[in-house]
Amino acid sequence: AAGVIQSPRHLIKxxxxxxxxxxxxxxxxxxxxxxxxxxxxxxxxxxxxxxxxQSDKGSIPDRFSAQQFSDYHSELNMxxxxxxxxxxxxxxxxxxxxxxxxxxxxxxxxxxxx
Amino acid sequence: xxxxxxAQTEISVVEKEDVTLDCVYETRDxxxxxxxxxxxxxxxxxxxxxxxxxxxxxxxxxRYSWNFQKSTSSFNFTITASQVVDSAVYFCALRSNTxxxxxxxxxxxxxVIP
Numbered sequence: 001a002a003g004v005i006q007s008p009r010h011l012i013k014x015x016x017x018x019x020x021x022x023x024x025x026x027x028x029x030x031x032x033x034x035x036x037x038x039x040x041x042x043x044x045x046x047x048x049x050x051x052x053x054q055s056d057k058g059s060i061p062d063r064f065s066a067q068q069f070s071d072y073h074s075e076l077n078m079x080x081x082x083x084x085x086x087x088x089x090x091x092x093x094x095x096x097x098x099x100x101x102x103x104x105x106x107x108x109x110x111x112x113x114x
Numbered sequence: 115x116x117x118x119x120x121a122q123t124e125i126s127v128v129e130k131e132d133v134t135l136d137c138v139y140e141t142r143d144x145x146x147x148x149x150x151x152x153x154x155x156x157x158x159x160x161x162x163x164x165x166x167x168x169x170x171x172x173x174x175x176x177r178y179s180w181n182f183q184k185s186t187s188s189f190n191f192t193i194t195a196s197q198v199v200d201s202a203v204y205f206c207a208l209r210s211n212t213x214x215x216x217x218x219x220x221x222x223x224x225x226v227i228p
Contacts, residue, residue, distance in 0.1 A: 106158075108159075
């Protein structure tokens with residue numbers, strides 16, 4: 001079965017640079033979530049989108065922005081990168097109104113800021 | 115407020131031993147969903163189980179079993195006859211019916227020693 005796809009899997013950037021992470025949800029899933037997991041930390045919710053509209057917002061820094069496109073894929077844009085942004089970024093997708101409410105997570109993008 | 119507590123930071127067991135991972139949650143919602151995810155060293159989050167707040171029936175899946183008790187707000191996870199491949203970080207998570215985001219516990223790192 002198709003899973004959530006994230007690209008790139010690994011990314012190295014320098015301080016003050018920008019980065020764009022991409023997420024392709026499971027086909028027919030209409031909701032996308034972004035999480036940030038720092039080293040040794042639990043995943044922290046950043047933001048979610050339903051039908052291309054922001055549906056919920058967590059601890060996303062102002063330097064970050066995200067959007068969901070008409071094909072339901074989503075991009076997380078990160079500017080003015082800081083060392084503390086080094087983390088594993090997960091995207092998850094779900095089918096809104098589905099019976100199970102599971103969020104299926106992608107493999108993550110490991111961002112290293114040097 | 116939603117909160118998930120996994121008091122056990124690290125657990126080590128010898129192969130074939132049984133091990134229980136504790137999860138205690140807090141929520142004011144009457145309808146909510148509880149999850150367990152496994153995060154192996156490769157980093158991806160693997161869905162293990164979902165439990166609805168209105169379904170207190172315990173579940174067994176192979177060597178895995180879950181004990182959901184609303185009276186104590188706990189959703190514990192037991193691995194029977196542990197194997198080395200069970201070594202991973204295990205996260206308990208809570209999702210309310212009124213929001214999209216998952217609230218993760220801080221995770222329990224399980225090491226199964228051969």
